[in-house]
Amino acid sequence: MLNLNNVSYHVEDQRILNQINLNVKQGEAIAVVGASGSGKSTLLRIIADLISPTEGNILFKGHAYKDYTPESLRQRVSYLPQRLELFGDTIQDNLAFPALARQESFDKKRAKMLLEAVGLKKYKLSASVQRMSGGEQQRVTIARQLMYQPELLLLDEATSALDDKNSRLIEQLIFNMVKEGTSVLWITHNTAQSKRQFHRIVTLHNGEIEQEA
Template sequence: MLELKNISYEIDKHPIIRDLSMTVQKGEAIAVTGPSGSGKSTLLRLIADLISPTKGALYFDRQPYDVYTPEELRTRVSYLSQSIALFGETIADNLSFPSTVRKDHFDKQRAQELLEAVGLGHYQLSDHVQRMSGGEKQRVTIARQLMYQPDVLLLDEATSALDHQNSMRVEQLIFDFVAKGTTVLWITHDDEQSHRHFDRQVVIKDGILHKEVALT
């Protein structure tokens, strides 16, 4: 599904990722852990094709990233950053965005089902996002990423603003997608979370793949 071959990334000659190689299988769930500033978020941004490696190459479905258009990669490799980025005024504005990009019909029923799944079933699609709490906004962004089932889902501290109950809701939803074949790489600082459900844990330190641990 994904292959990283000797990936390096540096800014102003300062290395962030150093000669990192990794293979990820279809439907695999990987917890990405390590100290703050170790390069975890940069790694996910490289996989998401938001930045390009200084050295090395990335492959998706055995083809180099270069053969895909950025639009094609970003519909198949979905990235949810740590920061909350909402569009427009309403929940519908946000959940309809993926279908707008694809020039597809907005499935309002699916949108409402996803709101239920992330614990926002008491909201209507017409409700304004500005009135929501930080944790609720984070759950809207998660629902938006899941309007279509991605081949690869990249999550950067996706449940950091959520209480335990809603964090568990989101985990269940994400791993339902894994059961259907979605590959997940999930950055987490929650040690307990990093051992639930995942197939393996990778530890990034100083931009290097420091350790891999099988969890199943």
């Protein structure tokens, strides 16, 4: 599904990624691990088409990224950064945003299903996101990202603000999607999490793939 061929990224004289070769199959879940500064977030930002590699190329379903419009690619490749980004005032403002961007109607039924799946069933769609805890806000952003099931899902520390119980809830939701064919690249610093359900663990060190297991 996704092929990275000799992908490098550097800023001036600093090489952040060096000659990355990685193939991701449909329905494959990969944990991306490594120390801070190893290039993990940069790798996901490149795959999300937010920045372009300075060397190498990326193929999605056999076609180069340049063959897709940015809009069509982002409807297939979904990226959730580590930093929380909330829209508007309410849960509905956030969960309706993907439909608004696509100029489609808001699927209230799916929104309520996702709220329950991420452990926020007690909240109405009209609830204010500003009054929620950091962990609850993080779960709202995850639900928003999943309003449309992507072909490739990129997660950067998606459960970093959650306790173990809620973290496992999110894992179950994500891995149910994996069983349905979604591919996942998930940056995690949680060693136990990385060893649970992933098909592979890719370790980055100084901008290079040090190990695949």
